Amino acid sequence: GVDIGPILAIAGIFHEKVAQVVQACLAEVGIKSTVQTMEQVTCISEMRTGNYGIGVMGIYQMLDYDYVAVSHDPLLDATTMTKIKDSPDIEWERIRDLFVLGRSVTDVAKRLKYYTELDDLLMDSGTIIPLWHNQLPYAWNKSLEINTKKSYTYQWTHLWDANWK
Numbered sequence: 001g002v003d004i005g006p007i008l009a010i011a012g013i014f015h016e017k018v019a020q021v022v023q024a025c026l027a028e029v030g031i032k033s034t035v036q037t038m039e040q041v042t043c044i045s046e047m048r049t050g051n052y053g054i055g056v057m058g059i060y061q062m063l064d065y066d067y068v069a070v071s072h073d074p075l076l077d078a079t080t081m082t083k084i085k086d087s088p089d090i091e092w093e094r095i096r097d098l099f100v101l102g103r104s105v106t107d108v109a110k111r112l113k114y115y116t117e118l119d120d121l122l123m124d125s126g127t128i129i130p131l132w133h134n135q136l137p138y139a140w141n142k143s144l145e146i147n148t149k150k151s152y153t154y155q156w157t158h159l160w161d162a163n164w165k
Contacts, residue, residue: 003032004053008046011037018131019056047081055081056131065102065115072127073099082127090125 004026009019019035026033033053038046047055057071069076074085074096084092098118102111122128140146143165 001030001032006034006036006052007054007056008043008052009035009037009056010040010043015056015058019054022054022056022131044081057081065099065118068122068128069099072122075099084125084127090127091121095121095125 007019007023009015016035016037019037023033023035036052037043043055044057046052047057071081072084072095073080074092084090084095086092095118098114098121102114102118105111105114145165
């Protein structure tokens with residue numbers, strides 16, 4: 001009998017389908033919700049104002065955790081999509097400290113330690129719940145040489161470091 005309100009999702013793409021699946025799963029255990037779809041910019045704006053129960057959002061997990069900070073860092077409270085600051089149920093002060101510590105060091109082992117703890121806290125808080133990963137197939141002419149040794153997600157989608165043999 002609990003109603004959590006709208007599940008926000010970007011209209012017309014896979015986010016909408018994922019929101020429908022989440023809604024159906026919640027309904028199986030008696031939790032009511034609606035799926036509210038909208039254009040991407042509007043959806044993100046609504047999420048930043050906290051106008052939702054659940055938001056379905058695609059995030060590219062770059063190797064630098066600053067990308068996750070855009071939606072979860074308490075220091076960026078005006079722009080974050082997850083309002084965790086001052087929450088009694090979430091260790092938001094430690095999360096804030098870990099974002100700062102991770103940004104402040106270049107030592108790979110130290111950054112890994114900070115970001116592993118940060119990831120654990122975010123997963124334990126339920127503010128990020130990974131649901132799926134899209135396969136992104138790529139094909140190109142054998143005469144096009146692509147640098148596939150990049151350390152970032154968009155490595156092949158923009159043809160950076162590509163040249164004709």
